[in-house]
C-alpha cells in the first residue's frame with residue numbers, strides 16, 4: 001500500500017483511468033489521491049469513492065509528492081507554466097503521460113533538476129491491464145523503483161529510452177484501439193455467420209485474450225501458434241490467406257507508421 005500523495009492533473013479519459021487503477025489495485029487509498037479538471041462534475045464517481053476532486057491545480061500539486069500530468073498536448077505548457085512555482089524538486093516527481101512532450105520540455109517548465117518521468121500507459125490501466133513504457137531523468141533509484149512498482153500494479157511496465165517514446169505511444173497506447181477495431185470486425189463477421197451480437201462479442205474478445213496470453217505467459221512467437229491452428233487444406237489457412245490477399249498485415253503496418261508520423265511530424 002502506497003502512502004504517497006498523488007495528484008492527477010487533467011482528469012479526463014486517461015487521468016480518470018489511472019485513478020481507478022490506483023484504487024482498484026490497492027496501491028492508493030482514496031484519501032491519497034487528488035484529481036483535477038476545470039469541470040469537476042464528470043468526476044462524480046471518483047468523488048463518491050472519497051477521492052479529492054478540484055479545479056485548483058496549484059493546491060493539488062503542492063499537496064502531492066507524485067504529480068501525474070494527463071492534460072492534452074496542446075494546453076500542457078500553458079497550464080503547467082501557471083503553476084510552476086508549486087513544483088518542488090527536492091520532494092516531488094513529475095510524471096507526464098502526454099504524447100510528444102519531452103522530458104527536456106517538462107524540466108524547462110517545472111524547473112532545473114526537477115525529477116521527471118514520461119510514462120505511456122493505455123486505457124486498460126483502469127483495470128490494471130495496461131502496458132506502460134517509462135523513461136526518466138533526474139530521478140533517484142528509490143524514486144524510479146517506487147514509480148515502476150506503481151505502474152507494475154497497474155499492468156506491466158518496461159523502461160525504455162526516451163527516443164522510443166513516440167513508438168511506444170503508437171504500439172501500446174494507440175494499439176488498444178487497433179486491437180478493439182480488430183475485435184469489432186470479428187464481431188461483425190461472427191454475426192454474419194450466425195451469432196447474436198452478445199455471443200459474438202464474448203467469443204471474439206475471449207479468443208483475442210487467449211491468443212495474447214499464449215504470447216505473454218508462454219512466451220511463444222505468434223507464427224508458432226498459428227502453425228498449430230492451420231490444418232492443411234483447412235478453413236483457417238484459407239481464411240488467413242484471403243485476409244493477407246486483402247492486405248490485412250500490410251494495412252496494420254501502414255496504419256502504425258501513419259500514427260507514428262502523425263506524432264513525429266506534428
Ligand SMILES: NC(=O)C1=CN([C@@H]2O[C@H](COP(=O)(O)OP(=O)(O)OC[C@H]3O[C@@H](n4cnc5c(N)ncnc54)[C@H](OP(=O)(O)O)[C@@H]3O)[C@@H](O)[C@H]2O)C=CC1
Pocket residue numbers: 009010011012013014015036037038039040057070071072073075079097098099120121122123173174
Ligand atoms: N486516451 C488515451 O488512450 C491516452 C492518452 N494519452 C495522453 O494523455 C493525455 C490526456 O488524454 P485524454 O485523457 O484522452 O484526454 P482528455 O481530453 O480526456 O483529458 C484531458 C483532461 O484535461 C482537463 N483539463 C483541461 N484543462 C485543464 C486545466 N487547466 N486544469 C486541469 N485539467 C484540465 C480536461 O477537463 P476540463 O475540460 O473539464 O478541464 C480533460 O478532462 C493526452 O496528452 C494524450 O496524448 C496517452 C496515452 C493513452
Ligand SMILES: O=C(O)[C@@H]1CCC=N1
Pocket residue numbers: 099169173174
Ligand atoms: O490518439 C492520441 O493522440 C492519444 C495518444 C495515444 C492514445 N491516444
